[in-house]
Amino acid sequence: MPDKxxxxxxxxxxxxxxxxxxxxxxxxVLNKKAGEWIIAVPCSLCLxxxxxxxxxxxxRFGYVGCEHWIRCVLDNNRIFRLSPHYGIxxxxxxxxxxxxxxxKLREAAEKLIEWV
Numbered sequence: 001m002p003d004k005x006x007x008x009x010x011x012x013x014x015x016x017x018x019x020x021x022x023x024x025x026x027x028x029v030l031n032k033k034a035g036e037w038i039i040a041v042p043c044s045l046c047l048x049x050x051x052x053x054x055x056x057x058x059x060r061f062g063y064v065g066c067e068h069w070i071r072c073v074l075d076n077n078r079i080f081r082l083s084p085h086y087g088i089x090x091x092x093x094x095x096x097x098x099x100x101x102x103x104k105l106r107e108a109a110e111k112l113i114e115w116v
Contacts, residue, residue: 007069007072007073007108007112008112008113008114009057009058009060009069009112009113009114010057010113010114010115010116011045011057011113011114011115011116012057012115012116013115013116015044015045015048016115018041018042018043018044019043019044019045021039021041022039022041022042022043022044022087022088023039023088023102023105023106023109024039024102024106025039025098025099025102025103027039027040027041028099030092035091035092036089036090036091036092037089037090037091037092037095037098038086038087038088038089039087039088040086040087041087041088042084042085042086042087043066043082043084043085045057045058045066046084046085047084047085053065066082067082070082070105073104073105073108073109073112074101074104074105077101078101079091079094079097079098079101080094080098080101080102088102
């Protein structure tokens, strides 16, 4: 796993508001039928870069570089799932742990993301 310093990334300021909302556990809603929690906020970067990652700030971490970046930040223990256009999902029984992980990710992002 790369050193945390290697995980620094610059993201244009115009994406900040939606990414902050996307990774905000207070936005989660329980889908009782599916037994899953969802933060139904699409990824503004994926929308901008058409899910092909070309030009995305996370591209330097490889194809779907954001996945690699998140795995590194969370030490490969991520339990929530990402959907570029639909949101972030996790099973009901994993609620506390998923929220904890998202908060850990937010804390790391404060140190690793430079908004330009």
